[in-house]
Amino acid sequence: MARNHFKYIILGGGVAAGYAAREFVKQGLKAGELAIISKEAVAPYERPALSKAYLFPQGAARLPGFHVCVGSGGERLLPQWYIEKGIDLILSTEIVKADLASKILTSASGVAFTYEILIIATGSAAIKLSDFGVQGANANNIFYLREIEDADKLVEAIQSKRNGKAVIVGGGYIGLEVSAAMRINNFTVTMVYPDPWCMPRLFTAEIAAFYEAYYVSKGVKIIKGTVAVGFDINSDEDVKSVKLKDGRVLDADIVVVGVGGRPLTTLFKGQVEEEKGGIKTDGYFKTSVPNVYAVGDVATFPLKLYREMRRVEHVDHARKSAEQAVKAIKSTEASKTLEEYDYLPYFYSRSFDLSWQFYGDNTGETVLFGNSNPTSPNPKFGSYWIKDGKVVGAFLESGTPEENNAMSRVASVQPSVLDLERLQTQGLHFAFHI
CATH class of the missing domain: 3.50.50.60 (FAD/NAD(P)-binding domain)
Known part of the structure; x- marks a missing residue:
């Protein structure tokens, strides 16, 4: 039993696990303190690649090319990295029982793992x-x-x-x-x-x-x-x-x-407070159980910008929530304060020659601008969502990094708008004046 005890365990081996591991190392981690338990057979990778370049007939993405954290422009964490950092990467291991009160996780083969602090990063399963x-x-x-x-x-x-x-x-x-x-x-x-x-x-x-x-x-x-x-x-x-x-x-x-998908929370039913289909957390991703955190798809958290509890299924939130949870853990250990999670919803997709990004909330009236003719050789268009006289959401197809950053800023600042026709005429230029 002693060799299966860890100070920290991350349950789940997806995107969130990899970004959490990197943050633990940044914050200071001793060899043998952290284990990642995953039912997958490979180290954490950037899951979005699977529906894109992984399926291409030429130049297909393959591991180790898209291990985390390349999806956000960071260092690629190869399996060797975990060894070098003293992190136990326990792969091909499915946990079938979680006793949060006793701090014991039991695998399908009957192996018990104990911990002091648990991060639930089990993600979602595809609806079949x-x-x-x-x-x-x-x-x-x-x-x-x-x-x-x-x-x-x-x-x-x-x-x-x-x-x-x-x-x-x-x-x-x-x-x-x-x-x-x-x-x-x-x-x-x-x-x-x-x-x-x-x-x-x-x-x-x-x-x-x-x-x-x-x-x-x-x-x-x-x-x-x-x-x-x-x-x-x-x-x-x-x-x-x-x-x-x-x-x-x-x-x-x-x-x-x-x-669609379903958050994988079955192991924790009746042991932890839930809300809106996920495990309820605070702005530090702490659950109702002491020393248990939940991140990514399974977490229902306070979305500060909109003053409501929300669950977000997207890789960007998986990355950022994992980092926030680790910062919260280490801040608590060091008796330091940490700002609550302040997240701007962000979604994106790429297909054929297209690439769109969306920031914020898609509620209220909409204003479409730009060239949205699908037969155009170079279509480029966007949309704003306006609620209570403020721009709360921004979408852009075929934007440059600078343009996408400007749209992100709009959704975050939520500027007031009185004239929707003028906003449509201004289009992308509106974002650059915020």
């Missing part, structure tokens, strides 16, 4: 159609993209089903990014989603219209307003078609499903 009893949903070549093992299986299928037919179920991040990657791999692609437009949680109808038209111009067929209700399989139990609720049947060699 089989969870809803969809007929044929367990067929071969139906993929979900969450971990590198999922991506490897998808790459293998892409190579074995060259120039085949792909059906993408879902119109969010995974749907849009994987549809683009499958077209780049020369697949015939159909994207299916129930909503009136793509990315409905963020995009307005006007923004979505641009991306849908652009995707159609790239050869992606889009079917809206319906869902997959079943799959036909062949004698090898490979998927061969997708049955839609509206009666249509789509031939398919590969199906990729991206219909």
Whole structure:
């Protein structure tokens, strides 16, 4: 038991774990104090690569190229780095029981790990159609993209089903990014989603219209307003078609499903306070249990800018919340004060030749500006969200780093706006005057 005791344990081996480890080292860490326990077989990596360059037919991203912390321009933390820093990287280890009162984590193989301080960084799991009893949903070549093992299986299928037919179920991040990657791999692609437009949680109808038209111009067929209700399989139990609720049947060699995720909090049910689907924390990511912190997708935290509790599923928040939790731990140990987490929501995506960034909140009225013609050789446009006379959100497609920084500043400062027509005319120039 003694050799499985650590001062700090990070449970989960995703993006947050890697950034937390780096922050521990920055703040001062002794060899043997920290362990990262992950059910994945590889050191923490930048997960967003899996739906983008990892699937490319040429110049594909591969490990060790995208280990953390390269996603934010930092040092790449190779497995050797953890050894050099005296951090125990405990991989291919699934924790099946967490006793927070006794500070004991138990693995599937029966090994017990004890700790003084725990950081819960378990992230999310992909929602699967089989969870809803969809007929044929367990067929071969139906993929979900969450971990590198999922991506490897998808790459293998892409190579074995060259120039085949792909059906993408879902119109969010995974749907849009994987549809683009499958077209780049020369697949015939159909994207299916129930909503009136793509990315409905963020995009307005006007923004979505641009991306849908652009995707159609790239050869992606889009079917809206319906869902997959079943799959036909062949004698090898490979998927061969997708049955839609509206009666249509789509031939398919590969199906990729991206219909959202669920925070992995089951291990802690009844032991820790929860809110809005996540583990409730304060501005330092402390939970209701002493010496237990929660970061990333699983944390519901006070979003200072909007004076409300919110859970955010995005890599940027995973990175920053992990760093904040470690700073809080070390500040407490040193009897120092630390500012509460002050986060500006940030989302981004890249597909084909497009790249957008969004900052802030997407509530209130909207003003679209710029060139949003999908047939234009160089489209560039943006949108502001205005609530109670203030700009609370800012979106920009094809912005330069300087322009994106200006949009970030707008969403953070929340300047007042009286004339929406003038704001539309000013467009991007408005951001540079804040």
